[in-house]
Amino acid sequence: MGRRFRGPPGSSDCSDRAGHLVLISLSVRNVVLIEALDFSFGPGFCVLSGETGAGKSVLMEALALATGRRADASLVRVGAAEGVVTASFKVGADHPAVAFASEHGIQSDGALLCRRVLARNGRGGAFINDVPVTVRLLEQLGHRLLQIHGQHDRRGLLDATRHQGFLDAFGSLSRELRNLGKRHRAWREAEAAHREAAEGLESARAAEEEVRVRLAELEALAPVPGEAEQLAERRSFLVQSGRVLAVIEQLAAIMGEGASAATATPSLHDAAAALDGLPEVSGPFAELKSTLHRALVELGEARNLLDAVRADLELDPNELEHVESRLFALRSAARRHGVTPDELGTVHEELRDHAAKTDDDEHRVKELEEAAGAARQAFEAAVEVLGAGRRKAAAFLDERIGDELEALRMARARFVTELEELPRDKWGPHGGERVRFGVATMQGAAIGPLERIASGGELSRFLLAVHIVLARVTEPATLVFDEIDAGVGGAVADAVGARLARLARRHQVFAVTHQPQVAARGRRQWLILRSEDAVSASELDEAARVEEIARMMSGSGLTDEARAAAKRLLQEGGK
Incomplete structure:
Protein backbone atom coordinates (compact mmCIF):
# COMPACT_ATOMS: atom_id res chain seq x y z
CA MET A 1 0.00 0.00 0.00
CA GLY A 2 2.90 2.39 0.67
CA ARG A 3 4.20 4.31 3.65
CA ARG A 4 2.34 6.39 6.20
CA PHE A 5 3.77 9.87 5.57
CA ARG A 6 4.77 11.99 8.57
CA GLY A 7 7.66 13.95 7.08
CA PRO A 8 8.88 17.14 8.72
CA PRO A 9 7.53 20.47 7.51
CA GLY A 10 9.58 22.00 4.72
CA SER A 11 11.07 18.70 3.49
CA SER A 12 9.67 19.10 -0.03
CA ASP A 13 11.59 20.61 -2.93
CA CYS A 14 9.86 23.98 -3.40
CA SER A 15 10.66 26.38 -6.18
CA ASP A 16 12.74 29.41 -5.27
CA ARG A 17 11.13 31.87 -7.70
CA ALA A 18 10.70 35.29 -6.10
CA GLY A 19 6.91 35.33 -6.33
CA HIS A 20 6.28 31.61 -5.93
CA LEU A 21 4.07 29.99 -3.30
CA VAL A 22 3.81 26.37 -2.17
CA LEU A 23 1.88 24.67 0.61
CA ILE A 24 4.67 22.58 2.14
CA SER A 25 2.90 21.00 5.09
CA LEU A 26 -0.49 20.40 6.67
CA SER A 27 -1.03 19.19 10.23
CA VAL A 28 -4.50 18.21 11.47
CA ARG A 29 -5.35 17.35 15.05
CA ASN A 30 -8.78 16.30 16.34
CA VAL A 31 -10.94 17.61 13.52
CA VAL A 32 -14.12 15.57 12.86
CA LEU A 33 -12.84 12.00 12.30
CA ILE A 34 -9.16 12.91 12.06
CA GLU A 35 -7.20 12.33 15.23
CA ALA A 36 -3.74 13.13 13.84
CA LEU A 37 -2.56 13.54 10.26
CA ASP A 38 0.59 15.19 8.93
CA PHE A 39 1.33 15.89 5.29
CA SER A 40 4.38 17.22 3.54
CA PHE A 41 3.77 18.58 0.06
CA GLY A 42 5.78 19.95 -2.82
CA PRO A 43 5.22 22.00 -5.96
CA GLY A 44 3.33 20.76 -8.99
CA PHE A 45 0.22 18.60 -9.28
CA CYS A 46 -0.78 16.71 -6.11
CA VAL A 47 -3.60 14.14 -6.11
CA LEU A 48 -5.85 12.97 -3.26
CA SER A 49 -7.81 9.81 -3.98
CA GLY A 50 -9.87 7.33 -2.03
CA GLU A 51 -13.24 5.70 -2.01
CA THR A 52 -16.40 7.76 -1.64
CA GLY A 53 -16.87 8.78 1.98
CA ALA A 54 -13.23 8.15 2.88
CA GLY A 55 -12.82 11.62 4.32
CA LYS A 56 -11.25 13.62 1.49
CA SER A 57 -13.72 16.43 2.01
CA VAL A 58 -12.80 16.53 5.70
CA LEU A 59 -9.22 17.25 4.69
CA MET A 60 -10.38 20.06 2.41
CA GLU A 61 -12.44 21.45 5.28
CA ALA A 62 -9.39 21.32 7.54
CA LEU A 63 -7.27 23.14 4.97
CA ALA A 64 -9.94 25.82 4.59
CA LEU A 65 -10.08 26.19 8.39
CA ALA A 66 -6.34 26.80 8.55
CA THR A 67 -6.73 29.72 6.15
CA GLY A 68 -9.65 31.43 7.86
CA ARG A 69 -12.94 29.77 6.93
CA ARG A 70 -15.61 30.29 9.58
CA ALA A 71 -16.42 27.28 11.74
CA ASP A 72 -17.74 26.26 15.15
CA ALA A 73 -16.96 23.78 17.88
CA SER A 74 -18.99 21.03 16.16
CA LEU A 75 -15.91 20.23 14.04
CA VAL A 76 -13.89 19.26 17.12
CA ARG A 77 -13.39 15.49 17.28
CA VAL A 78 -15.57 13.72 19.82
CA GLY A 79 -13.71 13.34 23.09
CA ALA A 80 -11.17 16.12 22.37
CA ALA A 81 -11.04 19.51 24.03
CA GLU A 82 -9.87 21.30 20.90
CA GLY A 83 -9.04 20.80 17.26
CA VAL A 84 -5.96 22.35 15.64
CA VAL A 85 -5.06 22.74 11.96
CA THR A 86 -1.72 24.16 10.81
CA ALA A 87 -0.80 24.93 7.21
CA SER A 88 2.72 26.03 6.33
CA PHE A 89 3.42 27.89 3.09
CA LYS A 90 6.74 28.71 1.49
CA VAL A 91 6.41 32.13 -0.15
CA GLY A 92 8.67 34.13 -2.43
CA ALA A 93 9.69 37.61 -1.34
CA ASP A 94 7.61 39.28 -4.07
CA HIS A 95 4.37 37.44 -3.37
CA PRO A 96 1.43 39.71 -2.32
CA ALA A 97 0.86 37.59 0.79
CA VAL A 98 4.27 38.66 2.11
CA ALA A 99 3.43 42.34 1.68
CA PHE A 100 0.01 41.82 3.30
CA ALA A 101 1.54 40.10 6.34
CA SER A 102 4.18 42.83 6.65
CA GLU A 103 1.49 45.53 6.58
CA HIS A 104 0.02 43.91 9.68
CA GLY A 105 3.33 43.63 11.51
CA ILE A 106 4.02 39.97 10.68
CA GLN A 107 7.42 39.11 9.21
CA SER A 108 7.42 36.13 6.87
CA ASP A 109 11.12 35.35 6.28
CA GLY A 110 10.11 33.12 3.37
CA ALA A 111 7.41 31.22 5.25
CA LEU A 112 3.86 31.81 6.45
CA LEU A 113 2.45 29.48 9.10
CA CYS A 114 -1.35 29.62 9.41
CA ARG A 115 -2.82 27.98 12.50
CA ARG A 116 -6.41 27.68 13.64
CA VAL A 117 -7.60 26.41 16.99
CA LEU A 118 -11.22 25.34 17.57
CA ALA A 119 -12.02 24.87 21.24
CA ARG A 120 -15.05 22.96 22.41
CA ASN A 121 -15.77 25.75 24.88
CA GLY A 122 -15.99 28.17 21.96
CA ARG A 123 -12.82 30.17 22.58
CA GLY A 124 -10.22 28.96 20.10
CA GLY A 125 -7.93 31.31 18.20
CA ALA A 126 -6.15 32.18 14.97
CA PHE A 127 -2.39 32.65 14.44
CA ILE A 128 -0.03 33.70 11.66
CA ASN A 129 3.61 32.80 12.29
CA ASP A 130 2.57 32.24 15.92
CA VAL A 131 1.26 35.81 16.20
CA PRO A 132 -2.34 35.91 17.50
CA VAL A 133 -4.66 37.49 14.91
CA THR A 134 -8.36 37.75 14.21
CA VAL A 135 -10.07 35.08 12.13
CA ARG A 136 -10.89 37.84 9.64
CA LEU A 137 -7.23 38.70 9.17
CA LEU A 138 -6.36 35.02 8.78
CA GLU A 139 -9.10 34.75 6.17
CA GLN A 140 -7.79 37.77 4.27
CA LEU A 141 -4.32 36.26 4.18
CA GLY A 142 -5.82 32.90 3.20
CA HIS A 143 -7.43 34.48 0.13
CA ARG A 144 -3.91 35.34 -1.06
CA LEU A 145 -2.57 31.86 -0.39
CA LEU A 146 -5.23 29.30 -1.16
CA GLN A 147 -8.22 28.83 -3.45
CA ILE A 148 -10.47 25.82 -2.90
CA HIS A 149 -12.79 25.34 -5.83
CA GLY A 150 -15.89 23.57 -4.73
CA GLN A 151 -19.49 24.30 -3.89
CA HIS A 152 -18.84 26.31 -0.75
CA ASP A 153 -15.79 28.45 -1.48
CA ARG A 154 -16.00 32.02 -2.75
CA ARG A 155 -12.33 32.83 -3.10
CA GLY A 156 -10.23 33.65 -6.13
CA LEU A 157 -12.13 33.54 -9.39
CA LEU A 158 -15.48 33.46 -7.60
CA ASP A 159 -14.71 36.79 -5.96
CA SER A 172 -2.24 43.80 -20.80
CA LEU A 173 -3.99 47.07 -19.96
CA SER A 174 -1.55 48.25 -17.30
CA ARG A 175 -0.43 51.22 -19.42
CA GLU A 176 -4.02 52.32 -19.99
CA LEU A 177 -4.74 51.92 -16.27
CA ARG A 178 -1.72 54.01 -15.29
CA ASN A 179 -2.71 56.71 -17.75
CA LEU A 180 -6.28 56.66 -16.43
CA GLY A 181 -5.05 56.95 -12.85
CA LYS A 182 -2.86 59.89 -13.84
CA ARG A 183 -5.71 61.62 -15.67
CA HIS A 184 -8.11 60.99 -12.80
CA ARG A 185 -5.69 62.52 -10.29
CA ALA A 186 -5.10 65.53 -12.54
CA TRP A 187 -8.84 66.06 -12.91
CA ARG A 188 -9.54 65.75 -9.19
CA GLU A 189 -6.69 68.15 -8.39
CA ALA A 190 -7.97 70.63 -10.99
CA GLU A 191 -11.49 70.33 -9.59
CA ALA A 192 -10.18 70.89 -6.06
CA ALA A 193 -8.19 73.97 -7.15
CA HIS A 194 -11.23 75.42 -8.93
CA ARG A 195 -13.52 74.68 -5.98
CA GLU A 196 -11.11 76.28 -3.49
CA ALA A 197 -10.67 79.39 -5.67
CA ALA A 198 -14.43 79.67 -6.26
CA GLU A 199 -15.14 79.41 -2.53
CA GLY A 200 -12.52 82.07 -1.85
CA LEU A 201 -14.05 84.32 -4.50
CA GLU A 202 -17.52 83.80 -3.05
CA SER A 203 -16.24 84.84 0.38
CA ALA A 204 -14.50 87.85 -1.19
CA ARG A 205 -17.66 88.85 -2.99
CA ALA A 206 -19.63 88.62 0.24
CA ALA A 207 -17.27 91.22 1.76
CA GLU A 208 -16.76 93.16 -1.47
CA GLU A 209 -19.58 95.69 -0.90
CA GLU A 210 -18.20 96.61 2.50
CA VAL A 211 -14.68 96.85 1.03
CA ARG A 212 -15.82 99.15 -1.74
CA VAL A 213 -17.75 101.39 0.70
CA ARG A 214 -14.70 101.71 2.93
CA LEU A 215 -12.48 102.28 -0.10
CA ALA A 216 -14.76 105.06 -1.41
CA GLU A 217 -14.73 106.69 2.03
CA LEU A 218 -10.93 106.73 2.19
CA GLU A 219 -10.57 107.88 -1.40
CA ALA A 220 -12.87 110.82 -0.59
CA LEU A 221 -10.99 111.50 2.65
CA ALA A 222 -7.56 111.24 0.95
CA PRO A 223 -5.56 111.04 4.21
CA VAL A 224 -1.97 112.32 4.23
CA PRO A 225 0.67 111.00 6.66
CA GLY A 226 1.31 113.53 9.46
CA GLU A 227 -1.80 115.54 8.59
CA ALA A 228 -3.67 114.73 11.80
CA GLU A 229 -0.77 115.90 13.96
CA GLN A 230 -0.51 119.18 12.04
CA LEU A 231 -4.26 119.73 12.31
CA ALA A 232 -4.17 119.08 16.06
CA GLU A 233 -1.43 121.67 16.49
CA ARG A 234 -3.32 124.20 14.34
CA ARG A 235 -6.53 123.58 16.26
CA SER A 236 -4.74 124.14 19.56
CA PHE A 237 -3.36 127.42 18.23
CA LEU A 238 -6.73 128.55 16.92
CA VAL A 239 -8.42 127.77 20.23
CA GLN A 240 -5.82 130.01 21.98
CA SER A 241 -5.88 132.75 19.28
CA GLY A 242 -8.45 135.00 21.12
CA ARG A 243 -6.23 135.39 24.17
CA VAL A 244 -3.18 135.99 21.97
CA LEU A 245 -4.97 138.75 20.05
CA ALA A 246 -5.96 140.52 23.29
CA VAL A 247 -2.35 140.65 24.43
CA ILE A 248 -1.19 141.92 21.05
CA GLU A 249 -3.79 144.67 21.08
CA GLN A 250 -2.67 145.71 24.56
CA LEU A 251 0.93 145.91 23.37
CA ALA A 252 -0.12 147.91 20.33
CA ALA A 253 -1.94 150.39 22.56
CA ILE A 254 1.12 150.79 24.75
CA MET A 255 3.40 151.28 21.79
CA GLY A 256 0.92 153.58 20.07
CA GLU A 257 -0.69 152.07 17.03
CA GLY A 258 0.13 154.09 13.92
CA ALA A 259 2.41 156.53 15.90
CA SER A 260 6.15 156.94 16.03
CA ALA A 261 8.29 155.40 18.65
CA ALA A 262 8.73 158.80 20.26
CA THR A 263 4.98 159.17 20.66
CA ALA A 264 4.63 155.76 22.15
CA THR A 265 7.45 156.30 24.70
CA PRO A 266 7.84 160.07 25.35
CA SER A 267 9.72 159.64 28.60
CA LEU A 268 12.38 157.47 27.04
CA HIS A 269 12.71 159.86 24.09
CA ASP A 270 12.91 162.91 26.35
CA ALA A 271 15.65 161.30 28.38
CA ALA A 272 17.65 160.55 25.29
CA ALA A 273 17.13 164.12 23.98
CA ALA A 274 18.28 165.59 27.28
CA LEU A 275 21.48 163.66 27.16
CA ASP A 276 22.02 164.65 23.54
CA GLY A 277 21.81 168.36 24.61
CA LEU A 278 24.70 168.07 26.98
CA PRO A 279 28.18 169.12 25.83
CA GLU A 280 30.76 166.48 25.42
CA VAL A 281 29.96 163.72 27.90
CA SER A 282 32.12 160.91 28.93
CA GLY A 283 32.30 158.14 31.36
CA PRO A 284 28.96 156.96 32.74
CA PHE A 285 26.99 159.60 30.89
CA ALA A 286 28.35 158.43 27.53
CA GLU A 287 27.44 154.83 28.31
CA LEU A 288 23.92 155.87 29.45
CA LYS A 289 23.42 157.86 26.27
CA SER A 290 24.46 154.89 24.12
CA THR A 291 22.16 152.53 26.04
CA LEU A 292 19.12 154.82 25.61
CA HIS A 293 19.69 155.10 21.89
CA ARG A 294 19.98 151.27 21.59
CA ALA A 295 16.74 150.87 23.54
CA LEU A 296 15.01 153.21 21.12
CA VAL A 297 16.25 151.10 18.17
CA GLU A 298 15.18 147.81 19.84
CA LEU A 299 11.81 149.30 20.58
CA GLY A 300 11.38 150.17 16.94
CA GLU A 301 12.22 146.62 15.91
CA ALA A 302 9.70 145.30 18.47
CA ARG A 303 7.11 147.63 17.01
CA ASN A 304 7.76 146.23 13.53
CA LEU A 305 7.48 142.61 14.81
CA LEU A 306 4.24 143.46 16.54
CA ASP A 307 2.85 144.77 13.26
CA ALA A 308 3.92 141.54 11.51
CA VAL A 309 2.30 139.32 14.17
CA ARG A 310 -0.91 141.29 13.98
CA ALA A 311 -0.91 140.83 10.20
CA ASP A 312 -0.50 137.04 10.61
CA LEU A 313 -3.30 136.90 13.10
CA GLU A 314 -5.85 138.25 10.71
CA LEU A 315 -7.65 134.82 10.99
CA ASP A 316 -10.56 133.37 9.01
CA PRO A 317 -13.34 133.13 11.54
CA ASN A 318 -14.41 129.74 9.95
CA GLU A 319 -10.93 128.18 9.99
CA LEU A 320 -11.31 126.53 13.39
CA GLU A 321 -14.53 124.84 12.27
CA HIS A 322 -12.84 123.59 9.11
CA VAL A 323 -9.77 122.32 10.96
CA GLU A 324 -11.84 120.51 13.56
CA SER A 325 -14.10 118.95 10.92
CA ARG A 326 -11.10 117.55 9.02
CA LEU A 327 -9.31 116.38 12.17
CA PHE A 328 -12.40 114.66 13.59
CA ALA A 329 -13.08 112.95 10.22
CA LEU A 330 -9.55 111.51 10.18
CA ARG A 331 -9.81 110.30 13.77
CA SER A 332 -13.27 108.75 13.19
CA ALA A 333 -12.05 106.85 10.13
CA ALA A 334 -9.02 105.64 12.05
CA ARG A 335 -11.23 104.28 14.85
CA ARG A 336 -13.46 102.40 12.36
CA HIS A 337 -10.43 100.74 10.78
CA GLY A 338 -8.71 100.10 14.10
CA VAL A 339 -5.58 102.07 13.20
CA THR A 340 -3.97 105.43 13.92
CA PRO A 341 -4.75 108.36 11.59
CA ASP A 342 -1.26 108.12 10.11
CA GLU A 343 -1.95 104.47 9.13
CA LEU A 344 -5.06 105.31 7.11
CA GLY A 345 -2.94 105.65 3.98
CA THR A 346 -1.74 102.05 4.38
CA VAL A 347 -5.33 100.86 4.87
CA HIS A 348 -6.31 102.77 1.77
CA GLU A 349 -3.65 100.96 -0.29
CA GLU A 350 -4.69 97.58 1.13
CA LEU A 351 -8.33 98.16 0.23
CA ARG A 352 -7.37 99.16 -3.29
CA ASP A 353 -5.24 96.00 -3.60
CA HIS A 354 -8.12 93.88 -2.27
CA ALA A 355 -10.54 95.33 -4.80
CA ALA A 356 -8.03 94.73 -7.60
CA LYS A 357 -7.41 91.16 -6.34
CA THR A 358 -11.11 90.38 -6.42
CA ASP A 359 -11.13 91.33 -10.09
CA ASP A 360 -8.04 89.15 -10.65
CA ASP A 361 -9.64 86.27 -8.71
CA GLU A 362 -12.65 86.31 -11.00
CA HIS A 363 -10.34 85.86 -13.97
CA ARG A 364 -8.37 83.14 -12.12
CA VAL A 365 -11.54 81.22 -11.23
CA LYS A 366 -12.57 81.30 -14.87
CA GLU A 367 -9.19 79.95 -15.92
CA LEU A 368 -9.33 77.17 -13.30
CA GLU A 369 -12.85 76.25 -14.38
CA GLU A 370 -11.64 75.87 -17.96
CA ALA A 371 -8.61 73.85 -16.80
CA ALA A 372 -10.84 71.52 -14.75
CA GLY A 373 -13.12 71.04 -17.74
CA ALA A 374 -10.15 70.16 -19.95
CA ALA A 375 -8.82 67.74 -17.29
CA ARG A 376 -12.22 66.06 -17.06
CA GLN A 377 -12.34 65.66 -20.84
CA ALA A 378 -8.87 64.07 -20.77
CA PHE A 379 -10.00 61.73 -17.96
CA GLU A 380 -13.16 60.73 -19.82
CA ALA A 381 -11.13 60.09 -22.95
CA ALA A 382 -8.83 57.81 -20.93
CA VAL A 383 -11.91 55.98 -19.59
CA GLU A 384 -13.08 55.42 -23.15
CA VAL A 385 -9.66 54.12 -24.21
CA LEU A 386 -9.56 51.68 -21.28
CA GLY A 387 -13.17 50.64 -21.97
CA ALA A 388 -12.33 49.88 -25.60
CA GLY A 389 -9.35 47.81 -24.45
CA ARG A 390 -11.51 45.93 -22.00
CA ARG A 391 -14.15 45.16 -24.59
CA LYS A 392 -11.51 43.80 -26.93
CA ALA A 393 -9.86 41.79 -24.15
CA ALA A 394 -13.26 40.46 -22.99
CA ALA A 395 -14.09 39.16 -26.45
CA PHE A 396 -10.74 37.40 -26.69
CA LEU A 397 -11.02 36.03 -23.14
CA ASP A 398 -14.48 34.64 -23.84
CA GLU A 399 -13.18 33.00 -27.02
CA ARG A 400 -10.18 31.42 -25.28
CA ILE A 401 -12.26 30.11 -22.38
CA GLY A 402 -14.85 28.85 -24.85
CA ASP A 403 -12.13 26.77 -26.50
CA GLU A 404 -11.18 25.30 -23.12
CA LEU A 405 -14.80 24.53 -22.28
CA GLU A 406 -15.17 22.71 -25.57
CA ALA A 407 -12.07 20.64 -24.81
CA LEU A 408 -13.66 19.79 -21.45
CA ARG A 409 -16.79 18.60 -23.28
CA MET A 410 -18.81 21.63 -22.16
CA ALA A 411 -19.38 23.01 -25.64
CA ARG A 412 -22.99 23.95 -24.90
CA ALA A 413 -21.88 26.09 -21.98
CA ARG A 414 -20.99 29.72 -22.56
CA PHE A 415 -18.64 31.97 -20.63
CA VAL A 416 -19.29 35.70 -20.86
CA THR A 417 -17.30 38.62 -19.52
CA GLU A 418 -19.99 41.16 -18.70
CA LEU A 419 -19.10 44.86 -18.86
CA GLU A 420 -21.74 46.94 -17.11
CA GLU A 421 -21.39 50.59 -18.06
CA LEU A 422 -21.50 52.88 -15.06
CA PRO A 423 -23.11 56.33 -14.97
CA ARG A 424 -20.58 59.08 -15.55
CA ASP A 425 -20.71 60.26 -11.96
CA LYS A 426 -19.50 56.79 -10.92
CA TRP A 427 -16.46 56.81 -13.19
CA GLY A 428 -13.19 56.67 -11.31
CA PRO A 429 -9.53 55.62 -11.46
CA HIS A 430 -10.60 52.07 -12.31
CA GLY A 431 -12.68 53.06 -15.31
CA GLY A 432 -16.26 53.44 -16.32
CA GLU A 433 -17.56 49.88 -16.20
CA ARG A 434 -18.10 47.05 -13.74
CA VAL A 435 -16.62 43.70 -14.80
CA ARG A 436 -18.16 40.37 -13.85
CA PHE A 437 -17.68 36.84 -15.16
CA GLY A 438 -20.89 35.01 -15.99
CA VAL A 439 -21.89 31.67 -17.48
CA ALA A 440 -24.76 29.88 -19.08
CA THR A 441 -24.61 26.10 -18.80
CA MET A 442 -26.67 25.47 -21.94
CA GLN A 443 -27.72 27.24 -25.09
CA GLY A 444 -30.50 29.73 -24.61
CA ALA A 445 -30.06 29.90 -20.83
CA ALA A 446 -29.68 33.25 -19.12
CA ILE A 447 -26.21 34.41 -18.14
CA GLY A 448 -25.64 34.37 -14.41
CA PRO A 449 -22.82 34.43 -11.83
CA LEU A 450 -20.54 31.40 -11.86
CA GLU A 451 -21.37 30.26 -8.34
CA ARG A 452 -25.15 30.48 -8.89
CA ILE A 453 -25.45 28.86 -12.31
CA ALA A 454 -22.91 26.06 -12.06
CA SER A 455 -22.46 23.61 -9.20
CA GLY A 456 -20.18 20.85 -7.99
CA GLY A 457 -17.84 19.34 -10.57
CA GLU A 458 -19.31 21.52 -13.32
CA LEU A 459 -18.31 24.65 -11.41
CA SER A 460 -14.81 23.28 -10.86
CA ARG A 461 -14.40 22.59 -14.57
CA PHE A 462 -15.58 26.11 -15.41
CA LEU A 463 -12.99 27.47 -13.02
CA LEU A 464 -10.31 25.17 -14.41
CA ALA A 465 -10.96 26.56 -17.90
CA VAL A 466 -10.70 30.11 -16.59
CA HIS A 467 -7.55 29.34 -14.61
CA ILE A 468 -5.89 27.81 -17.66
CA VAL A 469 -6.48 30.94 -19.71
CA LEU A 470 -5.59 33.35 -16.89
CA ALA A 471 -2.60 31.38 -15.55
CA ARG A 472 -0.15 33.82 -17.11
CA VAL A 473 -1.57 36.86 -15.34
CA THR A 474 -2.65 35.57 -11.91
CA GLU A 475 -0.42 35.48 -8.85
CA PRO A 476 0.89 32.02 -7.90
CA ALA A 477 -1.40 30.31 -5.42
CA THR A 478 -2.27 26.91 -4.06
CA LEU A 479 -5.33 25.76 -6.03
CA VAL A 480 -7.55 22.96 -4.78
CA PHE A 481 -10.16 21.38 -7.08
CA ASP A 482 -12.65 19.32 -5.11
CA GLU A 483 -14.48 16.62 -7.11
CA ILE A 484 -13.63 18.36 -10.39
CA ASP A 485 -14.27 15.17 -12.35
CA ALA A 486 -17.62 14.30 -10.77
CA GLY A 487 -19.96 12.80 -13.36
CA VAL A 488 -17.39 12.58 -16.15
CA GLY A 489 -14.96 9.98 -17.40
CA GLY A 490 -12.98 8.82 -20.40
CA ALA A 491 -11.82 11.61 -22.71
CA VAL A 492 -13.28 14.36 -20.52
CA ALA A 493 -11.44 13.09 -17.46
CA ASP A 494 -8.26 12.87 -19.51
CA ALA A 495 -8.73 16.48 -20.69
CA VAL A 496 -9.29 17.58 -17.09
CA GLY A 497 -6.14 15.80 -15.95
CA ALA A 498 -4.06 17.29 -18.76
CA ARG A 499 -5.19 20.79 -17.93
CA LEU A 500 -4.62 20.38 -14.22
CA ALA A 501 -1.06 19.24 -14.97
CA ARG A 502 -0.58 22.22 -17.30
CA LEU A 503 -1.90 24.62 -14.68
CA ALA A 504 0.53 23.13 -12.15
CA ARG A 505 3.46 24.56 -14.12
CA ARG A 506 2.68 27.93 -12.54
CA HIS A 507 0.53 27.09 -9.51
CA GLN A 508 0.64 24.35 -6.94
CA VAL A 509 -2.47 22.28 -7.73
CA PHE A 510 -4.39 19.77 -5.62
CA ALA A 511 -7.20 17.62 -7.02
CA VAL A 512 -9.61 15.43 -5.09
CA THR A 513 -10.49 12.85 -7.72
CA HIS A 514 -12.13 9.52 -8.48
CA GLN A 515 -10.85 9.37 -12.05
CA PRO A 516 -7.70 7.38 -12.90
CA GLN A 517 -7.00 9.64 -15.91
CA VAL A 518 -6.73 12.60 -13.53
CA ALA A 519 -4.80 10.77 -10.82
CA ALA A 520 -2.21 9.47 -13.31
CA ARG A 521 -1.27 13.06 -14.23
CA GLY A 522 -0.28 13.88 -10.65
CA ARG A 523 3.29 14.39 -9.58
CA ARG A 524 2.51 12.90 -6.17
CA GLN A 525 -0.53 11.03 -4.84
CA TRP A 526 -2.07 10.39 -1.44
CA LEU A 527 -4.62 7.73 -0.55
CA ILE A 528 -7.27 8.72 2.00
CA LEU A 529 -8.77 5.83 4.02
CA ARG A 530 -11.51 5.73 6.59
CA SER A 531 -12.20 3.20 9.28
CA GLU A 532 -15.26 3.24 11.50
CA ASP A 533 -14.11 6.18 13.61
CA ALA A 534 -10.95 7.54 12.03
CA VAL A 535 -9.44 8.88 8.82
CA SER A 536 -5.88 8.10 7.77
CA ALA A 537 -3.70 9.03 4.79
CA SER A 538 -0.70 7.54 3.02
CA GLU A 539 1.54 8.96 0.31
CA LEU A 540 1.84 6.36 -2.41
CA ASP A 541 5.09 5.17 -3.91
CA GLU A 542 5.24 4.06 -7.55
CA ALA A 543 4.01 0.52 -6.93
CA ALA A 544 1.23 1.65 -4.64
CA ARG A 545 0.12 4.20 -7.24
CA VAL A 546 -0.26 1.41 -9.80
CA GLU A 547 -2.47 -0.50 -7.38
CA GLU A 548 -4.59 2.54 -6.50
CA ILE A 549 -5.11 3.65 -10.09
CA ALA A 550 -5.95 0.06 -11.07
CA ARG A 551 -8.55 0.04 -8.29
CA MET A 552 -9.94 3.34 -9.56
CA MET A 553 -10.27 1.78 -13.03
CA SER A 554 -11.78 -1.58 -12.14
CA GLY A 555 -13.18 -1.30 -8.63
CA SER A 556 -12.39 -3.76 -5.87
CA GLY A 557 -11.65 -6.67 -8.22
CA LEU A 558 -8.06 -5.95 -9.28
CA THR A 559 -6.76 -7.76 -12.35
CA ASP A 560 -3.45 -7.88 -14.18
CA GLU A 561 -5.13 -6.09 -17.10
CA ALA A 562 -6.17 -3.27 -14.77
CA ARG A 563 -2.61 -3.02 -13.40
CA ALA A 564 -1.17 -2.93 -16.92
CA ALA A 565 -3.61 -0.22 -17.91
CA ALA A 566 -2.71 1.71 -14.77
CA LYS A 567 0.98 1.54 -15.64
CA ARG A 568 0.25 2.85 -19.14
CA LEU A 569 -1.75 5.72 -17.71
CA LEU A 570 1.06 6.62 -15.33
CA GLN A 571 3.61 6.48 -18.14
CA GLU A 572 1.48 8.67 -20.38
CA GLY A 573 0.68 11.04 -17.54
CA GLY A 574 4.35 11.46 -16.71
CA LYS A 575 5.33 12.52 -20.21
Missing part, protein backbone atom coordinates in the same frame (compact mmCIF):
# COMPACT_ATOMS: atom_id res chain seq x y z
CA ALA A 160 -16.44 39.21 -8.33
CA THR A 161 -14.46 42.16 -6.96
CA ARG A 162 -11.34 40.68 -8.58
CA HIS A 163 -12.79 40.05 -12.04
CA GLN A 164 -11.88 43.51 -13.29
CA GLY A 165 -8.26 42.99 -12.28
CA PHE A 166 -8.14 39.62 -14.01
CA LEU A 167 -9.51 41.10 -17.24
CA ASP A 168 -7.11 44.05 -17.17
CA ALA A 169 -4.15 41.74 -16.61
CA PHE A 170 -5.29 39.40 -19.38
CA GLY A 171 -5.65 42.33 -21.78
